[in-house]
Amino acid sequence: MPHKKQDDIYREAYQRLCAYIETHQLRHTAERMTILSAVCTLQRFSVDDLRYALTGITISRATVYNTLSIMEEAGIVHRLEKDFGKRATQYEIVFLRHSSVKIICQKCGRISEVKDSTIQRMLDDKNFTNFVQDRYSLYIYGHCKVCRRKQITKIN
Numbered sequence: 001m002p003h004k005k006q007d008d009i010y011r012e013a014y015q016r017l018c019a020y021i022e023t024h025q026l027r028h029t030a031e032r033m034t035i036l037s038a039v040c041t042l043q044r045f046s047v048d049d050l051r052y053a054l055t056g057i058t059i060s061r062a063t064v065y066n067t068l069s070i071m072e073e074a075g076i077v078h079r080l081e082k083d084f085g086k087r088a089t090q091y092e093i094v095f096l097r098h099s100s101v102k103i104i105c106q107k108c109g110r111i112s113e114v115k116d117s118t119i120q121r122m123l124d125d126k127n128f129t130n131f132v133q134d135r136y137s138l139y140i141y142g143h144c145k146v147c148r149r150k151q152i153t154k155i156n
Contacts, residue, residue: 009093010040013076020074031059035067039077039093044111046088080111080139100137105144107151112144 017036021028038053039045045053051064068091071077080090080102090111101114123136143151 006040009043010037013040013071013093016074016076017071020070026070031063032067032070034059035064036071036076039071039091044080044090044092046090048088050091101140102137103140103142103144105147106141107143107147110144110146 013036014033017032018028020026021032034054034057035050038050042049042053047061047064047068050068051061054064068077072079075094077091078094080092101116101119103112103114104110119136119138123133126133
């Protein structure tokens, strides 16, 4: 899936959020739209990252969490695996996700994406019964170079 432009990301997210709000008879609030704009700018973030991006704007922590929950249900954001070491839960925009391999340090929580054409070719060749694949995400847990180096330094 090709990377989308910032305007396209916001437009699609805005349409999804508005449709969800209308369908579930929720209020269309300025706070939700402000949070949506920040989410589209950040693309992958923790709640603390999001709140930092909202500096200077008075939006309660509860409103941020509630809006993220609505955005999850609306198919705008996706909560990544929770085992990120010391880092908080990470979120990313759903339709921005492309097939990827994420390597996650269990010590510091650093996330990196790795492009792997071998996995993509293998999955392209796989025929799933009664299922059409859109994309995949593979999470590999371990320890990054920096954390391994720190561990070796402690031992010596």
